[in-house]
Amino acid sequence: MLALITQKMFFKISGTILFAYFIGAIPFSSIISSKYGKNLFNQGSKKAGAANVLRTSGVKPAIFAFTADFTKGSVTILVARFLGFDNIFVLMIASSTILGHWKSVFNRMRGGDGFATLGGITLVMYSLPGMIAVVCAFLINYFSKFFKYPSTLCIPAGYFILVLYTKNMNSQIIGMGILYSLVFLKSNSTVFKQKFKNIV
Numbered sequence: 001m002l003a004l005i006t007q008k009m010f011f012k013i014s015g016t017i018l019f020a021y022f023i024g025a026i027p028f029s030s031i032i033s034s035k036y037g038k039n040l041f042n043q044g045s046k047k048a049g050a051a052n053v054l055r056t057s058g059v060k061p062a063i064f065a066f067t068a069d070f071t072k073g074s075v076t077i078l079v080a081r082f083l084g085f086d087n088i089f090v091l092m093i094a095s096s097t098i099l100g101h102w103k104s105v106f107n108r109m110r111g112g113d114g115f116a117t118l119g120g121i122t123l124v125m126y127s128l129p130g131m132i133a134v135v136c137a138f139l140i141n142y143f144s145k146f147f148k149y150p151s152t153l154c155i156p157a158g159y160f161i162l163v164l165y166t167k168n169m170n171s172q173i174i175g176m177g178i179l180y181s182l183v184f185l186k187s188n189s190t191v192f193k194q195k196f197k198n199i200v
Contacts, residue, residue: 013085016080019079020096021099023097023100025111026100027107029048033052036057070120073094073117073123076096077121098114101117114183122176132162140153
């Protein structure tokens with residue numbers, strides 16, 4: 001009986017992780033930009049994210065793209081909670097959503113940085129603290145336009161606010177720290193590659 005329950009649990013978590021990947025992989029930014037005759041992978045930062053939609057297509061399509069990507073993160077965590085998952089399993093599902101956004105099977109394994117999707121994940125997982133972290137990160141991102149890569153500030157700041165407000169360094173908040181770090185590294189990968197080339 002225990003083996004049967006474990007097997008059911010395995011298929012349940014595996015199915016949810018796969019579901020989260022495919023939700024994360026839906027290329028909303030690419031779809032929206034294509035309606036305006038733009039190819040995100042050939043313009044701007046060459047990434048399929050809301051920031052590049054703003055850069056190449058304007059404010060209105062960027063708002064749609066941000067909202068859609070934000071919703072992807074929210075939906076997968078809501079489904080995870082509805083199915084009774086918590087702690088490490090929720091982090092696995094969140095990571096799968098971000099991975100889908102990075103490496104979309106619908107976009108030849110290309111995607112965006114995952115900032116908006118991470119925001120949706122954070123909001124559902126932490127409610128009020130998550131909302132404060134997301135809003136602060138968004139404001140920092142908006143008022144840091146003089147930086148080439150605003151995420152250099154907004155991602156660490158969002159996580160710092162989350163930690164400061166929750167005041168609880170449990171396994172989930174540490175796991176979120178790892179996820180935030182990965183999104184930070186992904187969003188600044190171009191900068192790191194350029195600096196590495198200059199050193200070499």
